[in-house]
Amino acid sequence: MPLALSIQPFSDVLDMYGDADSSSTFSLSGHISISLSSPASLFARRRTTTRILLQSLTITFEGQSETLSPGTGYACVRLCSVTRELLPSDPVDLSNEGHEDSDKPCMWNVIFDIPVPGWLPTTSVYGDASLPAAGTSYALYATATFVDTNHGHSSLSFANICGPVRSRTRTVDAPRRPVILRRFVEPGPESSPGIFEMSVYIVDAGRAPDSNGSSRRSIPSDVLEKIQVVASIPSATAMDETSIPFILRVRAKDMDDSERTKLKIIEFSVDVEQVEVYRNSSSRNDIDQYPIPSQNHQPPRVPLRNPHPIHTLYDTGFLGTFRSSIKRSFSILAPTESGRYVISGDGRIFAQDHNQKDNWYILETKIPVFAEPYLRDWAGTRKRRITERSPLFCVEHYMHVVIRCEYDLADSDETILERLHFSLPMRHVNVPEIPSGNVIEHRCEDPWKNVPVTHTLPAYSQLFHSNGERKLDYSIPLPPYEAPSACSPFGLASDQQRTL
Numbered sequence: 001m002p003l004a005l006s007i008q009p010f011s012d013v014l015d016m017y018g019d020a021d022s023s024s025t026f027s028l029s030g031h032i033s034i035s036l037s038s039p040a041s042l043f044a045r046r047r048t049t050t051r052i053l054l055q056s057l058t059i060t061f062e063g064q065s066e067t068l069s070p071g072t073g074y075a076c077v078r079l080c081s082v083t084r085e086l087l088p089s090d091p092v093d094l095s096n097e098g099h100e101d102s103d104k105p106c107m108w109n110v111i112f113d114i115p116v117p118g119w120l121p122t123t124s125v126y127g128d129a130s131l132p133a134a135g136t137s138y139a140l141y142a143t144a145t146f147v148d149t150n151h152g153h154s155s156l157s158f159a160n161i162c163g164p165v166r167s168r169t170r171t172v173d174a175p176r177r178p179v180i181l182r183r184f185v186e187p188g189p190e191s192s193p194g195i196f197e198m199s200v201y202i203v204d205a206g207r208a209p210d211s212n213g214s215s216r217r218s219i220p221s222d223v224l225e226k227i228q229v230v231a232s233i234p235s236a237t238a239m240d241e242t243s244i245p246f247i248l249r250v251r252a253k254d255m256d257d258s259e260r261t262k263l264k265i266i267e268f269s270v271d272v273e274q275v276e277v278y279r280n281s282s283s284r285n286d287i288d289q290y291p292i293p294s295q296n297h298q299p300p301r302v303p304l305r306n307p308h309p310i311h312t313l314y315d316t317g318f319l320g321t322f323r324s325s326i327k328r329s330f331s332i333l334a335p336t337e338s339g340r341y342v343i344s345g346d347g348r349i350f351a352q353d354h355n356q357k358d359n360w361y362i363l364e365t366k367i368p369v370f371a372e373p374y375l376r377d378w379a380g381t382r383k384r385r386i387t388e389r390s391p392l393f394c395v396e397h398y399m400h401v402v403i404r405c406e407y408d409l410a411d412s413d414e415t416i417l418e419r420l421h422f423s424l425p426m427r428h429v430n431v432p433e434i435p436s437g438n439v440i441e442h443r444c445e446d447p448w449k450n451v452p453v454t455h456t457l458p459a460y461s462q463l464f465h466s467n468g469e470r471k472l473d474y475s476i477p478l479p480p481y482e483a484p485s486a487c488s489p490f491g492l493a494s495d496q497q498r499t500l
Helices: 256-261 284-289 313-317
Strands: 003-011 013-017 025-036 051-069 073-085 092-095 106-117 125-127 134-148 168-171 175-184 198-203 228-234 242-250 263-280 326-330 340-342 361-368 393-408 415-425 437-439 450-453
Touching: 003 134, 003 168, 003 175, 013 025, 025 051, 025 073, 025 092, 025 134, 051 106, 051 263, 073 106, 092 106, 175 340, 198 415, 228 393, 228 415, 242 263, 242 393, 256 263, 263 361
Parallel strands: 013 175
Antiparallel strands: 003 025, 025 106, 051 073, 051 092, 051 134, 125 134, 134 168, 134 175, 198 228, 228 242, 242 361, 263 326, 263 340, 263 393, 393 415, 437 450
16 A cells, blocks of 8 residues: 555653543644555556545544453453544645655654543553453554545556556554553652651541450440540552551540559551452443443444454353452562561550650551562462552552550459451552753853753643642742853853843
8 A cells, every 4th residue: 555654652651640630631742654655566667656635634542441350251441532633624635756766655744632631540451360461551543544546547557457446535544552651649849759748547446356256355345435546647658669657646535544554555567458459340430430431432332442352252242240340459568577566565555644644655667568579369460559440440558457455354354355456548659750960060161051951851740730820939049149240141241231
């Protein structure tokens, strides 16, 4: 075919900043290269001129999510489909006249800019590890519609011989161009680079269920109700962090002195859990939450452009029924970490002086998490993922805390063991790398060298607020006034300058 297309985005990776938001969009730009060449002729010594009338040129950004697990089977959903027509209303006439015999085709570049929805989940691979990988993927597709205007030419080329049989209107597709979506979340302006501020939770710790199922005596409820627990964890945890700060504050508010001496806090344990949920259908809440295309544009009515190879087996319906969802959960603690923290002393942390009995007892530590995956199961390697939700696949993180208490009964020598537990929601995110800049030493003969050299442009959210206003750091004072020097950036002498 004389016409060929290729998609050339400015970058194969699209970085999105901030939380997933259906009201935000990101720009994906690039160009489509149109190549036009002359076909070889069986009867002529030289190639003839190729002329086409380009009627349409479209670029489409499409995303899909596929889940594949032993419990749910195969399921897919089209996440988005954004199409743009790049030609004006009138057709465009293209030809390679004057370059027929050239080894290189004539080329035209048509620029595109696609708004990508800001709610989309990131590119990832998940599902049954025994089969080809499924997951969330995105790609660009381009299609051109044109009319071959070479018909009626006197040349006896093979194309002209077959011309009356063929349709004059033809289409050509560009090779699929994958695009990777990544999401980054930045710490607040008052936080240290890469560190998120701490979130405080007032906890209502409940009794942990007895694993043996046996009935036994418990700490009186009026005693437990006076134990106040406050926990602090980061509002988000960067994926490159190997430990998570954790602060636990405990006090016995308005508790009698006799009860304080009976109650002991022996230890507490912490576990960080990652929960992956695989589904084979989208619920009504998901459809309302995620602006995915309607059912009229979903498989099987409109098949995916690049479906998983196994989809044909499930489309037949011969593989039986499956559950609507399945979970995979595992601890992301470091392999050498038990999660247990024993309180020093006899554990009577509330038996203090009367003037200090309502003070908080503070336990502060860092919870190590693994940096590299080390276990596998049906869904493959148990690796850390960012916290996100999508119509068919969700990742959640929790910190589970158990406080072990002992209470001495007054009427006997028996000691009651009680475990109080609570869970805190967590968020694991990717943090953008801070661009490193090297300032070149200023020299008078070349004043423009006094410019910081940065290899990466800062993110939009670092420069502007969500409403478009520019971010200003008023804590940085303005530089002191300096009189103009003899070396001016504009090459003027000092006596030629005027001070404003």
